[in-house]
Amino acid sequence: MPELPEVEIIKQNLSKKIKYKKIQEVIITNRNLRFKIPPKFDLLLKNKVIGKVTRFSKYLILNFSDKSFCLIHLGMSGTIHLIKKNNLNQFTNTSFYNSPILPIKHNHVEIKFKDLKIIYNDPRRFGFFKYIKNEKELLSKFSHLGPEPLSKKFNLKYLLKYFLSKKKNIKSFLIDQKFVSGIGNIYANEILFLSKINPNKYAMKLSKKDCRRIIFFSKVVLLNAIKKGGSSIRDFKSISGKRGSYQKEFNVYLRQDLNCIKKKCPGIIKKIFISNRSTFFCNVCQK
DNA sequence: AAGAGGCCCTGATAGC
DNA sequence: TGCTATCAGGGCCTCT
The missing domain is CATH 1.10.8.50 (Helicase, Ruva Protein; domain 3)
Structure with missing residues (x-):
């Protein structure tokens, strides 16, 4: 269901919240997505600093400051939820797109920052998370895709x-x-x-x-x-x-x-x- | 090589 | 009340 506009909105919202922040911990609660999340995925992301959040087509991209990336696809039912930490040092639930209620069933990935965390939920498991070593590898993921409809190449x-x-x-x-x-x-x-x-x-x-x-x-x-x-x-x-x-x-x-x-x-x-x-x-x- | 069709997956809903 | 069937659709796969 998330097509280009929905992913763009998520990108914009997410960018405001996590840009320049350091990942403190990643918790995998369910590895079964379209591609199984590999065992050391959490360690690969730990301590990375988010440079910016970008998008290509329906793909969401976390750009880390060390030029590596996390490629995210929401498939058909993927949603991202933002949980803020309040003064009492507790996480309080606010949603970020689509569902205001924090789902627990079908949560897959939790990325913790100092003052907030994001949770990826995907009942139908058509989405995926992938760690990408460098820009060359990132571009190879998009090489089979046609131009974006908003680009000048779509003429x-x-x-x-x-x-x-x-x-x-x-x-x-x-x-x-x-x-x-x-x-x-x-x-x-x-x-x-x-x-x-x-x-x-x-x-x-x-x-x-x-x-x-x-x-x-x-x-x-x-x-x-x-x-x-x-x-x-x-x-x-x-x-x-x-x-x-x-x-x-x-x-x-x-x-x-x-x-x-x-x-x-x-x-x-x-x-x-x-x-x-x-x-x-x-x-x-x-x- | 292009095109047709099937599969993955779960939740909501319809119909009996 | 509880069962089964169908639909939702993004991407990838196989077969012809």
């Missing part, structure tokens, strides 16, 4: 060349990280709606105008989502804590059988499956 020339002879629907390409990295299922649906393109349309059949729209609306949707703090769905129990509000702006996602949001459009939002991912689109204005 008309790139799309036209990439789509040449691609006999596959455009929806699959938008969520294919090899083509463009950072867009997930939710935003892909929204981007295609605004671009007025049917998700089933073959990439090779897209016109120049279609490609221009995809580029433009990819940037519009993601920047807007970042501005709104990301999207929070399936988290209805939240009372406090930081939640995004972009889900209120969804035009098609989860709106199956409802009327198209466009005033003069008589269309109905349909739900179909494209390569096993739920896909929502207007049956009239997306051609």
Whole structure:
């Protein structure tokens, strides 16, 4: 669920809290993530100083002052929780993204600083933590990924060349990280709606105008989502804590059988499956 | 090589 | 009340 905007929000919040701080201790409470956390992972991180927190695509990166890194992916259900130490030297719970209640089940990693700690929780274990020795190794982790949708490399020339002879629907390409990295299922649906393109349309059949729209609306949707703090769905129990509000702006996602949001459009939002991912689109204005 | 399909994983929800 | 089935989807894998 965390796509580029959600990871960006986490990066921004996390950066404010842990920049320049020294890791005092790392506690692994559950090593089972997508990749098993290796035995000495905690010792590798101990005493490292956070230089800055950055992001590439859906990856979160802790940049240590000694030029090594910790690469974090939230998978589908990963959340990061911030616990502050109060004057009584006790940790009090505040959440940082998505859930305001500190989960205990499915906690995996705890990183302790002098005045606070962060906890990584991931019920479905699709996320991962990885220690990266140097920049070269970091870049190799991203070498198979396409350009970020917000970068200048995601341009008309790139799309036209990439789509040449691609006999596959455009929806699959938008969520294919090899083509463009950072867009997930939710935003892909929204981007295609605004671009007025049917998700089933073959990439090779897209016109120049279609490609221009995809580029433009990819940037519009993601920047807007970042501005709104990301999207929070399936988290209805939240009372406090930081939640995004972009889900209120969804035009098609989860709106199956409802009327198209466009005033003069008589269309109905349909739900179909494209390569096993739920896909929502207007049956009239997306051609 | 491109494309189709399956698998990993757990929690929420629907249906009987 | 309790069981089973289905869905959620990011990334990676295999097979054709």
